[in-house]
Amino acid sequence: MASPWKSAWTLRPGVTYLNHGSFGPSPHAVREAQRRWSDELESDPMDFFVHRLERCLAETRDRLAKFVGCAAADLLLLDNATVAMNLVARAVELRAGDEVLLTDHEYGAVERIWRTTCERVGARVVIQPLPLPLEDPDEVVRALFAGVTDRTRLVVFSHISSPTAVILPARQICAEARRRELPVCIDGPHAVAMLPLELRELDCDFYCASCHKWLSAPFGSGFCYVHPRRRATIQPLAISWGETPGGTPSWQGEFDWMGTRDPSANLSIPAAIDFLERDVGLEAFRSSTHALAQYARGQLLQLGRQPPLTADDLGWYGSMVSVPIAPGDAHALQERLWHEHRIEALVKSWQGRRLVRVSCHLYNDERDVERLLDALRRIEREPR
């Protein structure tokens, strides 16, 4: 059945867009909200920045905090998860010989942030492999913490991983880290909207996220959750006035004003929450996109005839799924999908496997998955 939500987006006709997980376009309602914010800014920048910005950002934080289950005071509004992770990398004090523990499912840029940070001071990144297929959360926790030594200073893991699209057992990992008194930073851009979040209950130290993925807020919107016990450690990447113009100095003010810029992307986060919560319904969003991901998973497993990465369970994947296919050149396949079939899907090499990652948002339907399968079959028949 055709997706009833397709017309809520402006996707280019003729393109099969199955990569919301990399770059998630916004629906009309959100783009309209952003245009209104930009128009207000452009119509009187003085009034906007000096008289209104501080309150508007506070209202955005209030709304986002309810959505992700924390206090508004715990949130910094930032451009994206990458900026958030860089703030954390500066906040954690590392010395020569220290270790930062990551899983082998982490996003390449996140691994790079930590390698660069560690290299500067003679510390090192430890990459801990997780068992495959992922079936038992306790086994994942045991495997990750087997990489802890008396030099481990931080544990970093994805709530939902990029290459493998798996949901890692965040609650259990955080509980084990607390038991060992180890700080935890979660890389969470895919989890915002795809999963119900209770960040305060998770009790992590930092949670880095972008809102321009599954929440479908405008590009350039994101946040860092900072547990109150870590608040004093985190500093802005750019020092400015420490407050918005006409605002009051505060911890959050340091991050709200890192020089003059258009804040319309972050101010549109409430419109994106409204769209998913009120217009669509979060449960409807999660169940319909998971059902499509499950369909894609089943079909791709049949096609690829390789063992799956996880059990077929909502606990291990949500609206996005990665499926191993026959080994080969991942980049070349992704390019052929685009150039020959106008299909946008991620194809990645990961731990000796070639993975096809399918992102299912509201505008996708089974026909998109069928097109992908047809294209993969054709490419298999016509090797280059």
Ligand SMILES: Cc1ncc(COP(=O)(O)O)c(C=O)c1O
């Ligand atoms: C797991 C993960 N972490 C971090 C990022 C970085 O997100 P952004 O480019 O929005 O900063 C991505 C982007 O795809 C990701 O998949």
